[in-house]
Structure formats: structure tokens, C-alpha cells
Amino acid sequence: MSTNSWDPWNYRTDAGVGTGRDLAGLSVQATDGHIGKVDEATYETDGSYIVVDTGPWIFGKKVLLPAAVIRSVDVEKKDIHVDLTKDQIKDSPKFEQGGTWSDTTHRDDVGTYYGRGFM
Template identity: 50%
Template sequence: MSGTEIWEFRTTAGHVSGTDLVGYHVEATDGHIGRIDRLSEEVGSAYLVVDTGPWIFGRRVLLPAGTVVQVDREGRKVHVDRSRDEIKGGPEFEPDRHGPDSALQDAYTGYYGPFYSGPFL
């Protein structure tokens, strides 16, 4: 894997480009983690910013789009392929940046990329 796949929505996730996911609930493999606060669909750098609310003291987390396994538009939920602990242990999101620059993107790719479970078709 080149590492770029983690920054694109999986074709099997059901995400339709241009769909506003802000406000959708985000579900990890073992429970709710928060709501989408921001979405970027930039080619090669697509990601979600999730407001975790009280779960981890109001911290926001950035999740590369490749972690999304299912978008449930009817239920307004996004399911990701990581556990709550894996997300909590991810790289620190820096809200002053508008998106991951190359160094920060490398940190996220290094953390989330090795566990990417596809498919990316």
C-alpha cells in the first residue's frame, strides 16, 4: 500500500461525494465516539474531524477517510473500522491547522495506514 489509500473514501463505504456529513454520529467498532464537525473531500487528503464531546474531554480527532467503512445516510451515522482506544491513541489533532500538512499527514498515515483493511477499488 502506498499510504494514499487511507486518505480516500472506500468505494464500498457508500459515501457520495458532495454529501454533507457534518453532524452525523460516528461509530467505532466498539461504540459511539462523537459527531462529525468538519469534512474534507480533497483528493488525496480526505478526512473527517470528529468532536468527541465528553468522551475524551471535548477533544477533536481527525480520521482519514479510508477508516470509514459505511455511511448510513438514513440513520445519519458513519461507521469506522477502528476501536475507541485506537482512535483515542491517534495523533493529536491540531485545530489551528485547516487540514493535515505533509508532516502531519505522514503521522496519520503511519498510525492508521498499516491497519487499513480495504477494500479500495
Template identity: 45%
Template structure:
């Protein structure tokens, strides 16, 4: 995990193209498509439109959750489960994008839910 949850991890190629429209894959399946993204050095995020998955809810994902980006397949992979993302504090792009208290709550939510992954035998 990146030291700052709002910064991409080292080695994640986020500058190779516009991520808008890319599919987003959680640890346990697809969660939607990137609607908006920021690649600011310490303030990077993805706004994901979940479509019908959770009734059209938008979610804000800190860039530090991104483990890799496949530009050929147009997919972004994150290291949280669907349930962890679904249970994040409510987000509305038009009202909350610049709200530092909302963003702090989201960062805390995701940092407190680091996934437990069983290592291969």
C-alpha cells in the same frame, strides 16, 4: 482498506449528503459527531468532535477508515476501536489541518493499527 488511507473505499457512498453532524461509530461504540469533512479524491478526511468522551478532543480520521455511511440514520462507521482513535497523535483543527507532517503521522498511526477481527464461526 483503501490503498490510500486519505481516500474513501470503493462503494462508500460519501457524496449522497453533507456528513456534518453525523454520528461516528467505532468498532466498539460511538466516538462523537462529524464537525467537518472533506471529500477530495485523494485527500478526504473527517474531523470528529468527541465531546466528553475524551475531554472534548477533536480527532482527524482519514476517509479510508470509513467502512460505510448510513444516511438514513446519519451515522458513519469506521474500522478502528475507540482506543486506537484515542491514542492517535494530537490534532487541533485550527493549527494542524493543513500540516502535512501531522497528517503523515496520523496516516501512519492508523495504518499500523489495523484491527484484528475474529471471523464468525
């Protein structure tokens, strides 16, 4: 996916995220292994994302991932596969305590970070 067509806040049509499908609790798999579980997911047009609880992997950090990074959902295995490495996720913009996941400044930072050629 080129950065010119980068649409971070909408699920890909081929990812298998159907309307009404609850992603919370599913395991998240980076290209190089397990990173955590979905803590929260939104399904808003031009505003969808998942919040991943990474547990002890990066010291209990929760990260915001734009909907477009989801490559596929395997309902039977309860897995979500993203097109990112662990390091890309680990190095993502830090979430400021006391903020909200829908904060536009943080979302803009995240969208810009992942739009820099990762996709």
C-alpha cells in the same frame, strides 16, 4: 486491507460517501460504540478526511480520521461507521493547537498511525 494498499486519504468506493453528500453532523460509530460527531469533512482527491468532535468522551478532543477508515454511511440513521476501536482513535496522534487540519506533518503522522496494521 493490507498496509501495502493503504490509501488513507480517499474514501472507499463501497463506503457510501457519494459526491456532494454532507457528512458534517453525522454520528460516528467505532467498532465498539459511539465516539462523537463529524465536525468537518473534506472531499479532495488524495486529501479527504473527517474531523470528529469527541465531546466529553476524550475531554472535548477533536481527532482527524483519514477517509479510508470509513466503512459505511447510513444516511437514514445519520451514522458513519469506522473500522477502528475507541482506543485506537483515543491513542491517535495529537493535534497541535494553532495548526490546521490540512497540515501535512499531522496528516502524515495520522496516515502512518492508522496504516500500522489497524486496517
